[in-house]
Amino acid sequence: MKNIAVILAGCGYLDGAEIRESVLTLLALDTARVNYKIFALDKDQHHVVNHLKGEEATSSPRNILEESARIARGDVAALTQLDAENFDALVIPGGFGVAKNMCSFAFEGSAATVDELVLNKIKAFNAANKPIGAICISPALIALTIGDIAPILTIGNNAEIASEVEKLGAKHVNCATSECVVDDKNKIVTTPAYMDDNAKLTDVFAGITKLVQNVVTLA
Numbered sequence: 001m002k003n004i005a006v007i008l009a010g011c012g013y014l015d016g017a018e019i020r021e022s023v024l025t026l027l028a029l030d031t032a033r034v035n036y037k038i039f040a041l042d043k044d045q046h047h048v049v050n051h052l053k054g055e056e057a058t059s060s061p062r063n064i065l066e067e068s069a070r071i072a073r074g075d076v077a078a079l080t081q082l083d084a085e086n087f088d089a090l091v092i093p094g095g096f097g098v099a100k101n102m103c104s105f106a107f108e109g110s111a112a113t114v115d116e117l118v119l120n121k122i123k124a125f126n127a128a129n130k131p132i133g134a135i136c137i138s139p140a141l142i143a144l145t146i147g148d149i150a151p152i153l154t155i156g157n158n159a160e161i162a163s164e165v166e167k168l169g170a171k172h173v174n175c176a177t178s179e180c181v182v183d184d185k186n187k188i189v190t191t192p193a194y195m196d197d198n199a200k201l202t203d204v205f206a207g208i209t210k211l212v213q214n215v216v217t218l219a
Contacts, residue, residue, distance in 0.1 A: 004036045005087040008068035009097030014049035018095035028212035040068035042078040046100040084124035088219035094136020110167035131187035131218035139190040143170040152183035156192030178206040
């Protein structure tokens with residue numbers, strides 16, 4: 001049975017991992033009958049957002065690992081423990097936490113920096129020729145990390161974000177929420193999910209399911 005690593009960026013689409021995307025990813029992996037293990041950075045997230053008001057909150061800082069544990073039901077490990085040699089593939093759900101906590105794409109676009117630990121883990125999977133699935137805004141993180149290999153990917157149909165991704169060397173392909181884009185050469189699979197704020201949950205699940213199926217096939 002194949003083993004898949006999943007990296008979460010917290011809990012909550014405005015400042016962490018997109019909860020629906022995360023749960024649907026785990027459901028798709030379980031349906032595919034593969035083992036998975038969840039990992040997260042053990043550091044404070046960039047900021048805390050009140051999801052009712054959509055405004056930055058003045059509450060105490062929140063730890064990404066502790067927040068990710070909300071989705072993982074406590075079964076999550078620090079990203080330092082992730083060893084690509086022990087897994088067949090990597091999947092990264094989206095959410096603004098990816099673009100705020102794992103890199104600075106939300107603030108700096110193509111000029112963003114990537115957390116060094118995150119960068120090293122992604123590069124390790126790619127160097128080992130192991131597939132990587134990236135959901136929602138996570139393809140931007142892939143472009144920031146391994147854009148030099150010219151991966152083919154999608155963030156949906158947002159021309160402005162697609163342009164920033166292509167500045168990093170990636171080739172962007174427009175894609176519907178219910179579909180995914182497969183780069184067979186580089187073993188990169190991407191799907192837009194909630195890059196469309198008005199996306200239907202069924203379409204998000206369809207796209208994520210196809211992504212997981214392709215990642216498992218490539219593994």
